[in-house]
Amino acid sequence: MLVSxxxxxxxxxxxxxxLGVLLWWLGALAGGPDAYATFQSWMWADLxxxxxxxxxxxxxxxxxxxxxxxxxxxxxxxNHLCSGLRHFVLDVGAGYELDSNxxxxxxxxxxxxxxxxxxxATILYL
Amino acid sequence: MxxxxxxxxxxxxxxxxxxxxxxxxxxxxxxxNVVLTIWLVASIILLPxxxxxxxxEYLSGGVPATAMILLIICVFWHAHHGLQVLIEDYVHTPxxxxxxxxxxxxxxxxxxxxxxxxVARIVMTAQGDAAAEGALAxxxxxxxxx
Numbered sequence: 044m045l046v047s048x049x050x051x052x053x054x055x056x057x058x059x060x061x062l063g064v065l066l067w068w069l070g071a072l073a074g075g076p077d078a079y080a081t082f083q084s085w086m087w088a089d090l091x092x093x094x095x096x097x098x099x100x101x102x103x104x105x106x107x108x109x110x111x112x113x114x115x116x117x118x119x120x121x122n123h124l125c126s127g128l129r130h131f132v133l134d135v136g137a138g139y140e141l142d143s144n145x146x147x148x149x150x151x152x153x154x155x156x157x158x159x160x161x162x163x164a165t166i167l168y169l
Numbered sequence: 170m171x172x173x174x175x176x177x178x179x180x181x182x183x184x185x186x187x188x189x190x191x192x193x194x195x196x197x198x199x200x201x202n203v204v205l206t207i208w209l210v211a212s213i214i215l216l217p218x219x220x221x222x223x224x225x226e227y228l229s230g231g232v233p234a235t236a237m238i239l240l241i242i243c244v245f246w247h248a249h250h251g252l253q254v255l256i257e258d259y260v261h262t263p264x265x266x267x268x269x270x271x272x273x274x275x276x277x278x279x280x281x282x283x284x285x286x287x288v289a290r291i292v293m294t295a296q297g298d299a300a301a302e303g304a305l306a307x308x309x310x311x312x313x314x315x
Contacts, residue, residue, distance in 0.1 A: 058248035
């Protein structure tokens with residue numbers, strides 16, 4: 044049941060939030076270097092450069108939340124991909140034996156977390 | 170097939186209306202999404218950074234631009250179907266349900282068209298820049314030759 048709920052949450056989360064970010068990213072690329080700098084300063088802010096005085100505190104908190112949103116979207120992608128591939132197998136009528144069904148319903152979200160961690164490790168450290 | 174209960178009358182007939190088509194489109198677009206989103210994630214990993222220059226140059230190429238446009242169509246279509254099912258499962262008041270479905274239709278088509286326009290503009294900006302650079306170089310050549 045958890046895989047099903049996570050599939051819907053990650054899918055609809057990406058549909059509502061992720062596609063907005065995708066459009067902002069493409070729109071910023073289309074808009075030019077200044078627009079792109081604005082996009083980056085919000086969605087992937089330099090944490091060391093955040094200011095913590097006056098109204099800037101409000102913006103800094105939003106920028107930290109947006110960074111968590113980006114990481115959350117990457118998890119949503121890998122989670123939806125894994126449970127989606129599981130759906131393909133179930134759609135052809137395979138994998139309904141209790142033990143294999145249970146095994147993949149547990150493995151799918153765990154593989155998704157490992158892929159998310161691997162994705163960020165590759166980007167940040169390779 | 171029974172003719173007593175209402176369930177008995179419809180059992181075995183398959184889904185009514187557009188159900189089967191909706192189900193199939195959700196799968197067809199899912200297959201496309203697997204291919205196209207893995208291309209995008211691989212590009213994010215393999216390109217040196219997320220800088221403006223890197224990505225505007227990459228996406229102005231024919232194959233990446235085509236892939237991105239296909240991704241936009243496929244992903245927005247899939248997202249539309251996913252959100253439609255979400256609404257059909259949780260919004261039961263007829264008026265609210267119609268309004269929510271209308272909003273999802275507009276947002277999905279509008280978002281996809283905007284995304285395709287952005288890719289087209291990225292490509293045309295790169296071509297315009299290249300043409301301007303070429304013209305400038307030619308002008309400098311002519312001035313140097315004089």
